[in-house]
Amino acid sequence: MRLLLAEDDEALVAGLKPALERAGYAVDVATDGVLAQRCADSIDYDLVLLDLGLPRRSGVEVLQHWRSTRKSMPVVVLTARDTWQEKVAVLTAGADDYVCKPFHTEELLARLAAVLKRSTPDMRTPGPLSVAGLSLDEGGQSATLGDGARVELSAIEFRLLRCFMLHPGRVLSQQRLNEHLYDQATDHESNVIEAHITRLRRKIGRDWIQTRRGQGYVFNALAET
Helix, strand or coil: CEEEEECCCHHHHHHHHHHHHHCCCEEEEECCHHHHHHHHHHCCCCEEEEECCCCCCCHHHHHHHHHHCCCCCCEEEEECCCCHHHHHHHHHHCCCEEEECCCCHHHHHHHHHHHHHHCCCCCCCCCCEEECCEEEECCCCEEECCCCCEEECCHHHHHHHHHHHCCCCCEECHHHHHHHHCCCCCCCCCCHHHHHHHHHHHHHCHHHEEEECCCEEEECHHHCC
């Protein structure tokens, strides 16, 4: 999943970005409100972590712009002001959740995962991300198969499987998968997705991911809509 971290505190970014990457997110960083707005206007992010106190343009203004232009990606707000008025303001502006500074990274990661799941059609049930008996352990970055067997996943396999499981039955092109799996700073060859899908099939079973020639890939094709 590709995430935009809009935060101008360099020390916070230095600690939080690696933690987000370890949790399976491809992270782009914007250090002011104007840049954050431009990034999400041009890139289809799965999730945005938005600080309210950004320079050049406030987080509330950026969020209001996104919602007024029908940008529907989930947004979790970071705020240093823990008042009910502030909470009402950000929720009214269109935030999906908020976290007050200082925060525990584990709580933030849990909130991000919950918001991401709630924002996905047909994935609003409580508990781990699960599709047709295949379950994803987001904390341990592993998967449990229908027979109870547990398989360990590499970082990119975990990102890839999570992306597929959040969009069961949907055709996902290589370009879309690339955009959701890699940040702006990562170089990758055009055929790298195919290689990762081959390895993922070996771990979870070939039937889970079907190739649609000239279109892309479909996860759990029986759920196709």
